[in-house]
Amino acid sequence: MNIPRTSYPRIVIIGGGFAGVALAKKLSKQEVQVVLLDKHNYHTFQPLLYQVSTGGLEPDSIAYPIRKILKDFPNFYFRLADVKEIDTKKNKVRTNIGNLKFDYLVVASGSKTNYFGNSNIEKYSMAMKTIPQSLNLRSLILENFEEALLTSDLNERDALMNFVIVGGGPTGVELAGALAEIKKGILPKDYPDLDTRSAQINIIQSSDCILKGMSEKASSRAEDFLEKLGVNVWKNVRVTNYDGKIVTTNTDLTFETATVVWAAGVKGATIKGLEAEEFMTNGNRLLVNEFNQVKGFDAIFAIGDIACMVNEEFPNGLPMMAQPAIQQGEQLGDNILKLIEEKSMVPFSYKDKGAMATIGRNKAVVDLKNFKFQGVFAWYVWMFVHLFFLIGFRNRMVVFVNWVYNYVRFDREARLIIRPFKKHYNS
Amino acid sequence: MNIPRTSYPRIVIIGGGFAGVALAKKLSKQEVQVVLLDKHNYHTFQPLLYQVSTGGLEPDSIAYPIRKILKDFPNFYFRLADVKEIDTKKNKVRTNIGNLKFDYLVVASGSKTNYFGNSNIEKYSMAMKTIPQSLNLRSLILENFEEALLTSDLNERDALMNFVIVGGGPTGVELAGALAEIKKGILPKDYPDLDTRSAQINIIQSSDCILKGMSEKASSRAEDFLEKLGVNVWKNVRVTNYDGKIVTTNTDLTFETATVVWAAGVKGATIKGLEAEEFMTNGNRLLVNEFNQVKGFDAIFAIGDIACMVNEEFPNGLPMMAQPAIQQGEQLGDNILKLIEEKSMVPFSYKDKGAMATIGRNKAVVDLKNFKFQGVFAWYVWMFVHLFFLIGFRNRMVVFVNWVYNYVRFDREARLIIRPFKKHYNS
Numbered sequence: 001m002n003i004p005r006t007s008y009p010r011i012v013i014i015g016g017g018f019a020g021v022a023l024a025k026k027l028s029k030q031e032v033q034v035v036l037l038d039k040h041n042y043h044t045f046q047p048l049l050y051q052v053s054t055g056g057l058e059p060d061s062i063a064y065p066i067r068k069i070l071k072d073f074p075n076f077y078f079r080l081a082d083v084k085e086i087d088t089k090k091n092k093v094r095t096n097i098g099n100l101k102f103d104y105l106v107v108a109s110g111s112k113t114n115y116f117g118n119s120n121i122e123k124y125s126m127a128m129k130t131i132p133q134s135l136n137l138r139s140l141i142l143e144n145f146e147e148a149l150l151t152s153d154l155n156e157r158d159a160l161m162n163f164v165i166v167g168g169g170p171t172g173v174e175l176a177g178a179l180a181e182i183k184k185g186i187l188p189k190d191y192p193d194l195d196t197r198s199a200q201i202n203i204i205q206s207s208d209c210i211l212k213g214m215s216e217k218a219s220s221r222a223e224d225f226l227e228k229l230g231v232n233v234w235k236n237v238r239v240t241n242y243d244g245k246i247v248t249t250n251t252d253l254t255f256e257t258a259t260v261v262w263a264a265g266v267k268g269a270t271i272k273g274l275e276a277e278e279f280m281t282n283g284n285r286l287l288v289n290e291f292n293q294v295k296g297f298d299a300i301f302a303i304g305d306i307a308c309m310v311n312e313e314f315p316n317g318l319p320m321m322a323q324p325a326i327q328q329g330e331q332l333g334d335n336i337l338k339l340i341e342e343k344s345m346v347p348f349s350y351k352d353k354g355a356m357a358t359i360g361r362n363k364a365v366v367d368l369k370n371f372k373f374q375g376v377f378a379w380y381v382w383m384f385v386h387l388f389f390l391i392g393f394r395n396r397m398v399v400f401v402n403w404v405y406n407y408v409r410f411d412r413e414a415r416l417i418i419r420p421f422k423k424h425y426n427s
Numbered sequence: 428m429n430i431p432r433t434s435y436p437r438i439v440i441i442g443g444g445f446a447g448v449a450l451a452k453k454l455s456k457q458e459v460q461v462v463l464l465d466k467h468n469y470h471t472f473q474p475l476l477y478q479v480s481t482g483g484l485e486p487d488s489i490a491y492p493i494r495k496i497l498k499d500f501p502n503f504y505f506r507l508a509d510v511k512e513i514d515t516k517k518n519k520v521r522t523n524i525g526n527l528k529f530d531y532l533v534v535a536s537g538s539k540t541n542y543f544g545n546s547n548i549e550k551y552s553m554a555m556k557t558i559p560q561s562l563n564l565r566s567l568i569l570e571n572f573e574e575a576l577l578t579s580d581l582n583e584r585d586a587l588m589n590f591v592i593v594g595g596g597p598t599g600v601e602l603a604g605a606l607a608e609i610k611k612g613i614l615p616k617d618y619p620d621l622d623t624r625s626a627q628i629n630i631i632q633s634s635d636c637i638l639k640g641m642s643e644k645a646s647s648r649a650e651d652f653l654e655k656l657g658v659n660v661w662k663n664v665r666v667t668n669y670d671g672k673i674v675t676t677n678t679d680l681t682f683e684t685a686t687v688v689w690a691a692g693v694k695g696a697t698i699k700g701l702e703a704e705e706f707m708t709n710g711n712r713l714l715v716n717e718f719n720q721v722k723g724f725d726a727i728f729a730i731g732d733i734a735c736m737v738n739e740e741f742p743n744g745l746p747m748m749a750q751p752a753i754q755q756g757e758q759l760g761d762n763i764l765k766l767i768e769e770k771s772m773v774p775f776s777y778k779d780k781g782a783m784a785t786i787g788r789n790k791a792v793v794d795l796k797n798f799k800f801q802g803v804f805a806w807y808v809w810m811f812v813h814l815f816f817l818i819g820f821r822n823r824m825v826v827f828v829n830w831v832y833n834y835v836r837f838d839r840e841a842r843l844i845i846r847p848f849k850k851h852y853n854s
Contacts, residue, residue: 001577002576002577002579003620040843040844041569041573041842041843041844042843042844042845058485058486058487058488058825059485059487059843059845060485060486060487060840060841060843060845061485063843063845064840065617065840065842065843067616067617067618068616068617068840068842071616071617071619074619077620079573079576079577080570080573080844097577098577131845132845132846135845142468143507146468146506146507149429149506150428150429150506150524150525152429189494189495189498190492190494190495190498191494192498192501193430193504392840393832394828394829394832394836394838394840395840397828397832398485398825398828398829401821401824401825401828402821402825405820405821405824409821411821413487413491413492413495413819413821413822414487415468415492415495416468416469416486416487416490416492417467417468417469417507418469418486418487418490418558418559418562419559419846
């Protein structure tokens with residue numbers, strides 16, 4: 001990779017998610033060379049992917065060109081690259097576009113969908129971790145309805161209109177709510193010749209409450225909201241298989257469905273070279289100390305979802321969410337500079353700013369440290385916070401226009417099958 | 428296709444472009460059954476495709492769900508279908524989702540790129556007639572720059588940054604202008620480590636002026652504008668081949684380039700069953716009489732790009748543009764109703780409302796019947812007219828926000844490689 005060697009120390013960051021971008025921003029005005037590697041040329045605002053899948057937002061407005069985020073910083077280099085391996089002995093990363101030496105390496109490669117070893121589920125279910133995946137889901141949902149119109153087999157029709165979401169975390173809950181609103185507000189108008197009342201939205205949670213990790217109140221209100229919207233909430237049910245037609249569970253319950261969205265878990269997106277058991281802990285995450293140093297290394301760090309930082313409050317590691325990722329990125333920026341100047345680093349401490357989830361129109365749950373609330377006001381707070389954290393003024397404006405429009409008109413106009421998922425695309 | 432037969436006559440429309448949608452709207456409140464078939468579930472506002480390719484607009488904001496356009500009309504049916512054949516004897520269309528009888532058939536299948544039989548050019552060049560094609564071009568342009576960064580072969584680097592647009596019609600001119608603005612305003616910021624001054628934008632026109640069909644003044648001002656933007660305008664040059672590396676022409680001129688955009692011609696998107704020579708005329712278009720009836724039929728019509736209506740002013744048929752398509756669709760709506768009521772139909776007469784093209788920031792050319800102007804005011808008129816004709820309030824708002832943002836910030840933020848064109852997409 002033809003990146004000039006300067007007198008500045010070179011910090012290579014793998015991944016342009018929340019953690020990687022926060023770190024790069026922090027470092028970019030300093031006397032260091034920063035090389036950011038990502039396999040996409042854009043940063044994805046993952047919390048809104050479910051709105052892309054359900055036609056509420058355009059994909060382009062929750063993505064932001066990485067080059068633009070850091071365009072004003074002279075010592076910043078971006079490369080569109082897929083990192084294949086880390087050579088911890090020679091301080092080198094190997095990528096599809098060549099090798100690169102580093103002085104400091106920060107792994108911020110994030111997480112990927114965890115199928116817990118079930119290859120059937122991996123093959124037949126839909127994930128929602130990237131923009132292309134979300135667009136595939138959008139196409140599939142719409143293609144299903146088009147197909148439902150055509151079949152004369154009522155079982156097949158029901159299966160095409162039966163949606164199974166596995167996992168009752170924020171992603172699953174928000175998607176279920178959005179699908180329920182589509183069923184109610186859009187399908188009867190778009191498909192007057194189809195009895196869309198038989199469309200079913202199911203959310204399956206293996207434990208005894210949804211939105212685990214939020215307060216009991218938030219969890220129970222979210223469940224109320226979902227049930228009011230007509231979503232079937234199945235608790236204490238664990239999905240055991242999906243063969244492309246039928247979902248089986250650890251109970252008598254089965255679901256005949258053409259669409260399973262797997263939002264039941266994530267695991268660290270590890271990279272060869274740091275995959276040995278000695279580096280990793282539960283959920284394929286890299287064990288890091290309080291300075292985000294990967295166990296056994298001084299100059300190799302991990303931040304964000306891929307990093308597992310254990311403390312008293314979080315014995316299984318900090319939650320895999322945007323907040324810890326951003327805070328770790330910012331903190332590590334300061335710490336690397338300290339390390340370079342041979343000062344002592346400051347240990348990371350997580351400031352939990354709370355959690356929130358939206359279930360639908362006027363329906364959200366918000367847990368702040370000292371204040372937990374649900375309903376309309378929570379919904380406004382949810383929207384404001386998401387607009388605020390979205391990168392880019394244009395993105396904010398476009399998302400805002402869409403939200404106002406969708407709210408006023410009870411609509412979601414991006415219900416477009418631009419690249420069909422089922423059929424091979426031609427022309 | 429399970430569409431109920433009612434006592435109303437059934438009018439089948441093939442294609443949801445400008446012509447098909449205008450016709451369907453006109454008919455939808457009448458005592459007829461309308462079945463619209465299209466292989467996409469959305470209407471595309473083709474005049475703005477070039478802005479999708481150049482990162483100025485999101486694809487979703489120039490598309491509109493066809494089901495939504497006609498959702499309030501009880502006798503309207505839409506089917507996502509690819510029409511394979513028309514059986515003119517049995518009054519039936521055959522599609523990938525089944526057959527359908529018609530009482531009246533309207534072919535509004537539009538046009539497709541015309542490679543004039545050159546299979547090399549078809550294989551290696553990019554077209555820009557559909558949203559997926561425009562997104563492919565957007566990905567390719569950005570992938571080229573990422574690759575240019577990596578190569579140490581200066582010839583290859585130049586080829587990756589050399590853009591050849593074949594065809595000096597509105598599409599070619601608008602794309603060339605947009606690429607020139609990207610070269611000037613965005614590349615130096617996004618790729619500070621690449622000498623983007625060597626990026627070249629070439630537009631090749633086989634005749635002696637660009638924007639043929641517009642006034643001489645419009646054509647020469649457009650050429651001035653392009654040259655001011657640094658575009659190389661090649662006139663009286665005809666491209667003879669492109670092997671994926673080198674463009675050859677009927678002159679000594681050759682271009683080494685990784686990107687050829689073929690905007691040199693379109694031809695009717697004909698359908699089997701009406702493909703015989705007896706129905707067709709120049710450019711694969713269906714010969715129609717003044718009532719848009721296809722030669723030899725009373726109940727089979729053609730409108731829009733696929734229809735060739737010849738009159739004194741247009742001996743080669745009306746221009747293949749949005750205006751004649753919309754006007755024919757509206758007029759045919761009235762005429763079919765007259766035909767059903769056994770009244771006599773009114774011959775179509777084309778009201779030429781003028782033509783326009785934009786070359787870039789503050790630069791456009793407009794020809795109205797009695798008033799031809801160029802420059803800033805023309806540019807505002809161009810924007811206003813395009814916003815006005817765009818379908819959907821949300822689309823207009825989002826496009827407006829993008830345009831204001833792009834204008835104020837000299838920017839185009841949708842420079843995202845969401846689905847890479849060159850590499851096979853994984854996850």
